[in-house]
Amino acid sequence: MAEAAQQRTVATAFAPPPPLWKHFTPDNLKKLEEVKKEASTGEDGKPRRKDWTPTELRSLDLPPELQLLVPPAIPTSGHYSVFGELQSLSTALPSLQDQGITQLYPSTAAETDRQALSEPSRPLNHAYYLLKISKSLLLNFLEFVGILSVSPEQFESKVEDLRNLFINAHHLLNLYRPHQARESLIMMMEEQLSRTRDEIQQMDKLKAEITSVLERLEADGLAAQSSAQETDEESKKKSASDEKAIEEARLLWDLLDGRIEG
Template sequence: MAEAGQPKPLPTAFAPPPSLWKHFTPENIKKLEEIKENAAEGKSKKWTPAELRALDLPPELRYLVPPAIPTESYSVFGELQSLSTALPSLKDQGIEQLYPSESGQESPSKPSQPLNHAHYLLKISKSLLLNFLEFVGILSVSPEEFEPKVDDMRNLFINAHHLLNLYRPHQARESLILMMEEQVERTKEEIQQMDKTKAEIQGFMEQLRSGGIDVDSAVEPEPERKSDPAVEDSRLVWDLLDRDT
């Protein structure tokens, strides 16, 4: 947001901070708090950005109020960005589409098939290689006629990029499936490890029983102390291990 009377900054890769930063001073913040207290008539009130924007604030204090949340688009480094997640078609952007929207259908009664992204990406890649060779040939013969071939290559790159973007939902779905499968495999491995440890402990306890040791009544719990049965079972196992060693 540029100030009135100042030229609009040019969009750059590393844009400077907006000029409104100089208004965020301790004095201006204090003035804003005083205006909020006076407007609230001495009552404690939590101001919303919309309520602050409705106040009659001086120009230097208006920059301290957060702007309204964008609903359709927003600007980043001077470039307009859309909030819509729908991918616009090449036709809507005024760009020639080099692949069909659908794979085609032999008859009106036959349902359309999904677009084969890999097939058309491969064709575009081959066309790019051919156009690059033609571009090199043009530069060696008539360098001043390079522009049409550059436009052709640019159009091929845009079509390839658009095809990749069409594939993003499928990529996200497959990535989520892969993550869930890995989580299931890790859980199975943990369960198998727990079962293995349980089998080892049970085998050791069977060896103690075969040696004449009454494992079930080896340690009598104190009647006056109540504890968790799981803790008592663990203490029993460790006592047996200490006795064996």
């Protein structure tokens, strides 16, 4: 009963969190921080490190209620269960033969011609076999409809044929996943490069505008300075001429005063 209940819990669409979540309390988190602080404190009383990896935390002598707060090691092999379905940690795509399914297309192009086995194998034309499988799906679906209209009790064999065709088509598409991931990465990098180039062009354009404004301001400043210098020189000349006229007028008045007194 317990195993059946656990299996239902794992396979449910909205599975509850694992029981260890109850240990993630503020008190336990505080205790874990204190343990890390004590372990990282040197003889001089100063902390020597701040970051702890899960492996290093597991090496510490932690109480049982704190051990569940440390993330487990990342598995590198084996299987895991997702909603009751067993999944492999390996990223390699399993073959149809390993899954007990009849493969409807050759693994290599050389297998299409048994007389050419001595020649190097050529890449498989996936598009050609996907088209053939698509046509077979349409034909088998028409046959399936015909069977249902004549003798519905004989549907199982045709449903199995349709299932096998769909699985083969899906497997062929999955063979393109690495190529799709590589092309998607190339596209993302090209977009990033294009965006960076656009930003550089905008920065160069803004730099040119700022440089033009600064050059115009510098020219206006030089022109204003030159005008000010010319104004100063003119004012100095005018002042000199005014002083000369005043001096001449003073001399004239002095002469007139001398004559009058004489």
